[in-house]
Structures are given as C-alpha cells and as structure tokens.
Amino acid sequence: MGEVIVITSGKGGVGKTTTSANLGCALASCEKSVVLIDADIGLRNLDVVMGLENRIVYDLIDVIEGNCRLKQALIKDKRYSNLYLLPAAQTKDKNAVTPEQMLKLCESLKEEYDYIIIDCPAGIEQGFKNAIAGADRAVVVTTPEVSAVRDADRIIGLLEASGLKNPLLILNRIRPDMVKRGDMMTIEDVTEILAVDILGVVPDDESIVISTNRGEPASMDKNSLAGQAYRNICRRILGDDVPLMDLTISDGIFAKFKKLFGGKNKA
C-alpha cells in the first residue's frame, strides 16, 4: 500500500511544482515507484518542469470522466522507468473534478505504487480541496517572506481542519548571505512562527532555473546544491535521519577586512 503526499503552499510561485518534480525524481532514483499528479487544472506546469510536455495524450479529467483507462493516461518518465506523470487538463477548470473523485483516484493508485505526489494549485478554493482529498500526508512549501509565511499559516490551519494533522514544512529559496546579515528570516524564525516540524531547507540556487529550462529536475544533478537538498528531503520521507543542510556562511578574512573599512557587502 502506497502513500499519498500533497505538496501545497497557499501562495503561488513559492516552488510547489519544482518541489513535486524533484521529490518525484529523487524517490524514483531510490527505487520507489512514483506517480506525480498535477492537480492544477487549467494551469498545468508539472509536465514542462519534468520535460514531458510532448508526450501528453490523456489527462486527469479524461481518467475521471472515463474517456481512457488510468494506465493510458500515465506518462512514463524519460529517465526513470518507475516514475509516472498524470498531467492536468489544460482546457477545463477546477470544478470539473470533485474531492470524492480525487479520493477514488488516489485509492486506486495507492494499490500499485509506493508514492503518489500531488502538486496542489495555489489558493484555498476548489482546486486545493480536490488536491488534499486523497492525501495521507501534507507538505507545505514556503519561502522566508511575510506573504508566503502568512499563506502557509492559513493553509496549515485548513489542512488540520481537514484531518491532515502535523503537516511538514519545506523552507525554499533561503539565501545564506541575506540570513547572515539579518535581512532574511531563518529556519528557526519560520518554524517558531508556524509551529510545525521542518522537513527540509532548499537554498536559492541558479541551478533550479537552468534545470527547469531544460526540463530536467535538479535532484538528478549531482553538482546542484538545491538538488542535494531535495535528495536529502527524499531520504527523510523514506525515514532516514538526515541532518538539515548547513547553509550558514562564515566570514572569510577578506570579508572581515572589507567590513572593518566600511566596504559594502555586495550580494
């Protein structure tokens, strides 16, 4: 019996889709069978982040309306034979699906695959309710900004009210240089405010932009710091005890010198 994990955030643009794609790839590289579901109906993007946009024939709505069998709509990943994507429909809207239908879909996928990762749309309306309906666990993605943290707090409240207790937090796009000079909230600041356990921290990293350009999730890139962060998160999901990535930077002699003479630190 597999596990359904919903990746959510409330606010848009904090990295839900990137997180879903990277965790899917990382779990697949650990020999787990994985299905990624894009629940953002009308605004699908997981397909392009995964580089699978040219292979779509059927989508989530086709499965729910019975236009095709579930297996026909699952797109096999290019890199991992045990990783599949169920794309969202691009031409329908969120009301084309009900929470009951999503629950049924998740139940049948759980019988055959180890992990079902659901990429939740932004917002707290129907799309959110659909995405969380079949979930066993929730992961909340946020960035260290007031707007994202505020929305994360709202989402945590809604998740708990829906019976998804103890959601885990991923703090995305941390910039160690800004944290160091006190211009960005730390991991401790955010977890204290939201009162949830942390699943992982992901540094702000150019390699995410580059890998998304190419349609190859960063977790496959051994040299990517963000990729390493996602691989660590994957291992924690699998139950390993992996320490949080150390993102603190220490002053080099040159930086201390510059500070001493009042030079401005350029980010």
Add this chain to the structure above:
Amino acid sequence: MDFFGLFNRRAQSKNVAKDRLKLVLVHDRVNCSADVLEMLKNDILKVMARYMDIDSEELDVQITQTMSDKNEKVPMLIANIPFKNVKPPRAARSLNE
C-alpha cells in the same frame, strides 16, 4: 564611504518581518476583522462611559497572544483605556437600570 553607517545600523529587517507576521497571524487565526474589532471597541466605550469620563481618542484595543496555564498559545484581548475621572455614584448608570 559607509563608515558612519556602522554607528547607525537600522533594525535588522528580518526582525521587522517577524514582528509584523506575528501580529497579522494572531488576527488571521482568530478570524477577527478590523470591522468587528472596531464595533467591539465602540461597545466597550459605551459601557465604560456610564461609569467614567473617557477620551475615546486614547482608547487602544488589540488582539495579541499569551500562554495559557496549559502552556498553549491562546489569543488575548488587551484594552488600554485611560480615563479622566470616575463619575459620582449618582451619575453612574448600570445597564440594569
């Protein structure tokens, strides 16, 4: 030259963010709009005015958080109501009258 900047460090912006967030989340969590708080403030004023002379400009009502006996965070209403003087017993009117 940024030398004098060292003596004049502005508040770290992350602390500003944290303080603002804490305040806004207390309101979000209890689901209390500014309108409701304003209505409550006016009603409190009306009752208080029966017993004392109050400068309504000075009234400060806000929702914050405190720790309960069970060590859980609970919302708390704080009202700061400076008054000029208490009305003489004959001028004070209870709601029951």
